[in-house]
Amino acid sequence: MTGPGGTGPGGTGPGGTGPGGTGPGASAPGVRVRTAATRQRGQAVLAVVAGGLAFVVAWQALVAGPVEVLERWVDAWRVGILQPHLAATLTEIVLGLLAGGLAGLAVGYLLARSRLAGLVLSPYIVAAQSTPILALAPLLALWLGTGLASKVLICGLIVFFPIAVATMVGFRGVDPRLVELGRSLRATPRQILVTLEIPAALPQIFGGLRVGVTLAVVGAIVAEWAGADQGLGVLINLARGSLFDTPLLFATLLTIALLGVALYATVVVVERRLVGAR
Amino acid sequence: MTDPAPAGPTSAGAAAGPGPGASPGLDAGVAVGPVREPGVAVQLAGVSRSFVVRPSGSLLALEAIDLSVRRREIVAIVGPNGSGKSTLLRVIGGLLAPDSGSVMVEGRPVTGPDPSVGFVFQEPRLLPWRSALDNVAYPLELAGVERATRRDRARDLLRLVGLAGFAEARPSELSGGMRQRVGIARALALGPSVLLLDEPFSALDALTRDRFNLELLRLWERTATTIVLVTHSIPEAVFLADRVLVLSPQPGRIEAEIPSPLGRPRTVADLDAPGVAVAAAGIRAILGTPGDPPSGDPPDGDPARGPSGAAPSGAGSDPAVPA
Numbered sequence: 001m002t003g004p005g006g007t008g009p010g011g012t013g014p015g016g017t018g019p020g021g022t023g024p025g026a027s028a029p030g031v032r033v034r035t036a037a038t039r040q041r042g043q044a045v046l047a048v049v050a051g052g053l054a055f056v057v058a059w060q061a062l063v064a065g066p067v068e069v070l071e072r073w074v075d076a077w078r079v080g081i082l083q084p085h086l087a088a089t090l091t092e093i094v095l096g097l098l099a100g101g102l103a104g105l106a107v108g109y110l111l112a113r114s115r116l117a118g119l120v121l122s123p124y125i126v127a128a129q130s131t132p133i134l135a136l137a138p139l140l141a142l143w144l145g146t147g148l149a150s151k152v153l154i155c156g157l158i159v160f161f162p163i164a165v166a167t168m169v170g171f172r173g174v175d176p177r178l179v180e181l182g183r184s185l186r187a188t189p190r191q192i193l194v195t196l197e198i199p200a201a202l203p204q205i206f207g208g209l210r211v212g213v214t215l216a217v218v219g220a221i222v223a224e225w226a227g228a229d230q231g232l233g234v235l236i237n238l239a240r241g242s243l244f245d246t247p248l249l250f251a252t253l254l255t256i257a258l259l260g261v262a263l264y265a266t267v268v269v270v271e272r273r274l275v276g277a278r
Numbered sequence: 279m280t281d282p283a284p285a286g287p288t289s290a291g292a293a294a295g296p297g298p299g300a301s302p303g304l305d306a307g308v309a310v311g312p313v314r315e316p317g318v319a320v321q322l323a324g325v326s327r328s329f330v331v332r333p334s335g336s337l338l339a340l341e342a343i344d345l346s347v348r349r350r351e352i353v354a355i356v357g358p359n360g361s362g363k364s365t366l367l368r369v370i371g372g373l374l375a376p377d378s379g380s381v382m383v384e385g386r387p388v389t390g391p392d393p394s395v396g397f398v399f400q401e402p403r404l405l406p407w408r409s410a411l412d413n414v415a416y417p418l419e420l421a422g423v424e425r426a427t428r429r430d431r432a433r434d435l436l437r438l439v440g441l442a443g444f445a446e447a448r449p450s451e452l453s454g455g456m457r458q459r460v461g462i463a464r465a466l467a468l469g470p471s472v473l474l475l476d477e478p479f480s481a482l483d484a485l486t487r488d489r490f491n492l493e494l495l496r497l498w499e500r501t502a503t504t505i506v507l508v509t510h511s512i513p514e515a516v517f518l519a520d521r522v523l524v525l526s527p528q529p530g531r532i533e534a535e536i537p538s539p540l541g542r543p544r545t546v547a548d549l550d551a552p553g554v555a556v557a558a559a560g561i562r563a564i565l566g567t568p569g570d571p572p573s574g575d576p577p578d579g580d581p582a583r584g585p586s587g588a589a590p591s592g593a594g595s596d597p598a599v600p601a
Contacts, residue, residue: 181403186391195420
């Protein structure tokens with residue numbers, strides 16, 4: 001909150017509204033814009049840091065303080081409590097993303113291509129999406145057992161919807177004039193799909209993936225709560241229910257949050273590489 | 279198919295048709311009816327095409343079009359909105375099938391997009407995620423030409439359209455005119471013998487447009503192609519073309535065929551040549567678009583138009599003759 005207050009008057013004053021902006025000559029504006037942009041970036045970083053500090057200070061007043069949690073986190077990592085659970089959860093997430101993502105891509109494409117498919121499938125897809133996964137998870141664990149399969153399925157289910165919708169929107173939005181260009185160059189349907197439609201739909205698909213990857217983390221934890229013997233969700237239950245280790249509980253939550261950020265960042269990096277500047 | 283003709287030296291004029299150029303002569307010998315002369319690049323006979331329109335039924339966009347374009351000729355098509363100009367171009371290019379009639383390009387019946395036809399659209403239609411070079415190389419990539427070869431050729435074509443220094447630029451980094459140049463270079467990638475242009479410069483300002491028209495003629499001289507061009511601008515049509523076809527609206531029919539008064543080669547000065555103005559006035563008269571009054575006016579209510587004023591009621595192609 002200190003950030004925005006500072007940027008408002010400070011940022012726009014000299015850069016944007018300056019009536020002399022056009023006057024002082026051609027060379028000045030370029031330099032001025034750059035320094036304004038740098039300043040803005042600096043202010044953004046400052047705001048994030050300030051927000052984080054405020055959060056930590058408030059946190060200190062609560063049960064398990066940040067120092068305590070950090071110590072516990074380092075300790076748990078050194079002893080090797082966190083790693084196997086992290087690995088288990090990460091495996092579930094990656095497999096769930098893969099399964100749900102591929103299914104979402106396929107169904108999204110189908111929905112974009114076929115009106116009939118849209119009419120037939122949409123009600124089921126929306127109904128499935130509206131059913132709380134939290135209620136569904138124990139059932140699925142009952143049917144599929146408490147092994148990897150039920151986790152991957154729950155993760156996949158939760159990831160499926162945003163990716164399917166994003167894919168549908170992406171393919172529907174492909175410029176038909178580009179497709180006509182492809183046809184005029186005798187591109188085969190496969191070439192049109194690979195060289196025109198997929199690249200054109202990619203920004204939207206990645207939008208869905210960004211949402212999906214964060215949901216996948218939630219899905220994995222929920223699935224583990226429904227019955228599992230490893231995973232960060234299990235560790236939360238252990239720390240809370242049987243160990244009464246509140247610092248470990250928070251250390252686990254911290255790990256989950258960091259995992260989410262790391263996965264999201266991975267998606268962003270891949271997106272930059274594939275979508276690039278357009 | 280990757281004939282170097284377009285990028286070749288200026289003298290390549292005679293080597294017009296690459297592979298396909300030789301075939302029509304042979305085919306004609308085997309009694310393919312419609313081909314009357316070996317030098318015909320595009321031939322349409324009795325072509326009609328209609329479209330389904332949701333509420334009312336169907337719309338006849340083209341009716342009984344007969345058209346023959348000689349090799350190396352430039353034909354311009356003008357007409358009001360809805361006269362089927364773009365439809366006609368798409369039928370020639372194999373993007374739309376006619377309901378009836380026959381379409382031949384280089385002596386072969388058109389059943390779909392043909393490798394000897396290059397298409398330049400109204401918008402550049404570049405792939406925004408590809409560099410200029412990769413956009414020009416795109417048709418070669420689709421045709422299975424290997425990477426090094428297609429990049430070399432794309433580089434030659436970019437040089438031909440004056441964009442040698444912009445090979446790695448993204449479309450978003452280029453101006454509107456530059457993008458359309460990339461579009462033209464791409465259309466030349468497969469070494470087509472027929473170039474179809476659908477209002478290619480309509481998005482450009484008047485000055486740029488004049489320059490592009492001159493460049494197009496220069497390109498035409500160097501690449502030995504046959505050009506069929508759709509345009510909204512009557513003076514542009516007269517300046518570029520050997521013949522101007524005037525289409526009537528709904529159904530699109532060839533109302534008149536006006537030869538350009540200009541010889542070749544053409545220069546900037548020809549843009550303002552008196553013959554151009556006279557021919558353009560003749561075409562306007564056929565289209566029934568008098569300068570000031572709305573089109574509802576009877577033709578004789580416009581005394582200021584002089585000899586061409588009588589044209590709209592007349593049979594059609596006469597008014598151009600005095601030119």
